[in-house]
Amino acid sequence: MTSHIENEIQQRIARVRAEAERKRQERQELARRRAAGLAKRHARKLRRLAEKGRELAPTLDNTTFAASGAM
Numbered sequence: 001m002t003s004h005i006e007n008e009i010q011q012r013i014a015r016v017r018a019e020a021e022r023k024r025q026e027r028q029e030l031a032r033r034r035a036a037g038l039a040k041r042h043a044r045k046l047r048r049l050a051e052k053g054r055e056l057a058p059t060l061d062n063t064t065f066a067a068s069g070a071m
Contacts, residue, residue: 002010
């Protein structure tokens with residue numbers, strides 16, 4: 001038979017463990033969401049840079065001196 005104090009201690013330990021597990025799961029979920037958001041932001045930035053690059057790149061064909069290297 002266990003005493004009242006031992007029962008209280010066991011309950012307190014169980015509460016602390018449950019709280020630690022809850023916090024661990026919250027940190028994992030936050031890290032997962034942060035990684036997903038970062039990946040989306042990087043993809044958006046790369047798309048924007050690619051579009052900007054197409055706008056800034058000169059249009060070259062083989063008939064221009066610059067493209068053919070002829071003088």
